[in-house]
């Protein structure tokens with residue numbers, strides 16, 4: 627499959643320079659069709675007919691296998707979830723943290739991780755990484771570790787600036803239990819989730835799957851003492867026992883189709899495009915806070931109201947987002963091409979010289 631063929635699978639790209647997979651990825655025709663087929667079967671044959679149930683079971687198994695292979699972990703250590711947020715909540719509640727415990731996180735975490743940490747009652751210490759280069763992240767994290775630290779919980783790729791945190795070094799240097807929010811990494815960059823004790827997957831972002839899909843890698847399922855449980859606890863072995871929901875078969879079919887479409891050259895192509903995007907923004911005089919050679923997010927700023935610029939860009943068929951701290955963010959995936967980046971550059975050039 628060539629990049630042009632891969633791109634043609636996403637109808638939105640016929641019209642738009644879609645650069646917001648960091649929120650929700652583009653949907654391919656094949657993924658939408660896989661979901662539709664399951665819904666049609668449910669209409670015709672009944673949602674819980676023996677045949678439908680058998681088909682759902684096969685889908686869940688295959689999806690688990692594909693996701694486990696993608697993040698390089700054993701399939702029995704992976705459970706399907708609805709989101710990264712659910713995965714973080716499962717881990718944080720299962721650790722039964724107490725007020726005298728401390729959790730080290732960063733000052734650049736998404737609420738999907740931060741809110742479960744705040745709800746835990748433990749003392750949260752935030753390593754200052756947002757305003758620093760990624761090379762300083764390890765020391766920033768280490769500076770917050772104390773004898774009371776029970777957990778290190780942070781993102782692999784920071785949603786605000788796209789920087790990659792050095793997970794293996796953090797694990798090695800702290801020796802502490804490590805929960806990783808993989809929302810901005812899985813499907814965007816190569817991932818080896820086994821560096822962590824727990825690692826979350828969001829299906830709807832860089833994997834281009836349906837919304838409300840995801841997974842959680844759990845190195846040692848017996849180490850958590852779950853506070854919320856489901857039918858899965860009676861039926862499944864391994865990490866599957868921790869699952870809270872049965873992913874509806876249509877969602878599982880959609881995510882499976884999406885994961886199967888990930889091309890072997892995807893990570894390389896995305897890295898090449900993001901490099902180009904960053905360079906183009908710099909050449910236009912935009913302020914870019916993403917260091918080179920990180921992941922697939924580029925965060926930048928131009929004078930003016932960021933929300934208004936996002937709207938203006940949408941009017942020109944360019945989809946980006948503004949961030950809560952006033953910066954803009956472009957998400958560059960393997961499905962994008964040079965023309966998408968040129969269209970973004972035009973919007974930014976116009977914002978830099980509105981009268982021109």
Ligand SMILES: Cc1ncc(COP(=O)(O)O)c(C=O)c1O
Nearest residue numbers: 709710711736738785807809828
């Ligand atoms: C770093 C990070 N963590 C978590 C989330 C939430 O993901 P989910 O909707 O899968 O819970 C996001 C989504 O924007 C994110 O960027």
